[in-house]
Amino acid sequence: MAARIFQRPQSAMQSGKARTDEWVLEFEQSEARRADPLMGWTGSGDTQSQIQLTFPSKDDAKAYAERYGIVARVHATPPHDLKLQAYADNFR
Template sequence: MSARIYQRPKNAMQSGKALTDQWILEFEQSEARKADPLMGWTGSGDTQAQVQLCFSSKEEAVAYATKYGIAARVHATPSKTLKIQAYADNFK
């Protein structure tokens, strides 16, 4: 059972930064998805892939994974760069 730990990204559809300080422990899929012959929906028998655990810090998520013997990989948060630009720069 393996998992990945990452920080929740900012929602691209909104300008707010709510819930971006949370860290997520998400289990990886252990079996491939397959199409249902009747409805055409994709699914699998892996219920762990539906689980997302939220933590307030990276250390808490890593401690949880080590306590329960989960092989977890931590994905680093990319640095945020701001491009400071004035509206008048569009017309240069």
């Protein structure tokens, strides 16, 4: 079982920061997706790829993975650069 641990990014659709302090443990797919011949939907028999576990910190997520023997890779959170400018700068 392989998994990845990452911090939930800010939603592109809203400016709020809700749930961005959570860390997520998400299992990777163990088998390829395939198209259903009748409906055309894609799917697989892998049910673990549907699971997302949330933790309050990165250390808690790593401890959970170690406790249950899950090989997990931690993805670093990219720095968020805030570009401050005045409204008047749009008309220069």
